Amino acid sequence: MEQYLSDKVKAIKPSGIRKFFDLASAMDDVISLGVGEPDFDTPWHIREAAIYSIESGKTFYTANQGLKELRVEICRYMKRRFQLDYQPDANVVVTVGGSEGIDIALRAIVNPGDEVILMQPNYVAYEPGVQLAGGKPVFVELKEEDQFKLTPEALRSAITPKTKAVLLNFPSNPTGGVMTYEDYEKLVPIIEAHHLIVISDEIYAELSYDTKHASLANFPSIKDQVILISGFSKAFAMTGWRLGYVIANETFTKAMNKIHQFIIMSAPTAAQYGAIEALRHGEEHVEEMRASYQNRRNFIVKGFERIGLPTHMPQGAFYIFPCIKSTGLTSEEFCERLLTEQKVAVVPGTAFGEAGEGYIRVSYAASLEQIKTALERIAVFIQQFR
Incomplete structure (x- = not known):
């Protein structure tokens, strides 16, 4: 039956994240630090608002x-938290998760053969999204020595006459890297000069720890290009609600809504009522969760440094990206052996592109108890490579 499949679909690789999650779920006593999902329940007042909307018959x-x-x-x-001015009728489309937003943004702007600049390491959905939209991914490697930031030199070197857009994700999955206002300021002249469209995935905006979150939309000269x-998934612990x-x-x-109305119609109604409650009364919970993640970040970074796997100090999101080159294993080998020998699930850096070789992604959206036990098991595992 393979002959009936689309060539685009056949060319897409399965998610490297899901592979290790599926392996881990089939084993007992596994500590999973693989999937990027908050371990907090959605706050009750948000759940209650959604339940009440259903009980009130708001199901259309x-x-x-x-x-x-x-x-x-x-x-x-957006105005209150990030000083961004937008209008509800002209500028906003509610989507089924941020993932749909990325998809319809790419499909709205990309023509066959257009080049879209992607970072590496990057979130697993970006490259397939560009390919399904008919575009050509062009990769820029983000380097640990640059704190996994996008430098002006790296961006400029990737631009060709066919470049249509650049897709950014800061705070970053998988590295935890961030871009400050000053970092973005250096990119603005390049974006202006080449008339680039910027797709900026800011799903982790509320999970910025040591610096204030900034967006390229904060720059008036290119705001219309962003x-x-x-x-709501990460900041409000609403992953299963599928709302972005x-x-x-x-x-x-208008273009994105045209696609959205034909493939989706509208996002889930109850989830939207829950999201209204989240935005009105949920910021206290966001602050509490961010503080908890920051404590876990500090704990896990010290733990990895102590056992001899150095890691960049992430400034956002809830991942660390330790270097495992000292073990002599590939990222895939490291993760497979760690899972089978010590029952700890993490994700190989290569799941996020070739530039991730020699690294692993570890989520600290888990309890401190789980993180502590995982660190003990990882320490035992790497002793054999000393």
Whole structure:
């Protein structure tokens, strides 16, 4: 039956994250530090708002763009938290997770053969998204010595006459790297000069620890060139609710909504009512979760340094990206053996592109008890490579 499949689909590799998650789920006594999902329950008042919406009979389709009430709250939130001015009717589309937002953003702007610059290491969905939209991924390697930031030199070197867009993700999955306002300021002239569209995945914006989150949308001269992707999964512990949003210039949102209305119709209604409650009354919980993640980050970084696997200090998200080159194993070998020998699941850096070889991604969205036990097991594992 392979002959009937699309060539684009056949060319896409399975997710390297899911591979190790599936292996781990089939084993007993495994500590999984692999999947990027908060270990907190969604706060009760958010769940209650969604439950009440169902009990009240609010079970019908919403407007394609999402509930007006939710879009208003999203705009208020963006102004309050990140000093960004947007209008609920012109600039916002509510999506099924940030993932749909990335998909419709790419499909709205990419023509066959257009080049889209991607970072490496990068989130696993970006390259397939560009390919499915008919574009050509062009990779820029982010380096540990640059704190996994995008430098002006690296961006400039990847641009060709066919470059249409650049897709950014800061704070970053998998590295935890961030870009400050000053870092972005150096990129703005390049983006202006080459008329690049920026798709900025800012799903981890609320999980910035040591610096204030910044966005390229904060720069008025290129704001209309920025498509901002965000959502509720990470900051509000709402992964299973599948709710995100895209914010952009009206020309882009009209195009994206055109795709959205045909493939989705509208995001889940109850989830939207929950999200309204999250934005109105959930910031205290966000602060509590961020503080907890920061404590875990500090603990796990010290732990990896102590056992001899150095790691960049992540400034955002909830991942570390330790270097495992000293073991002499490939990233894939390291993760397979760690899982079978010590029952700790982490993700090989190569799941995020070739530039991830020699690294692993470890999520610290787990309890301190689990992290402590995992560190003990990893310490035993690497003793054989001393």
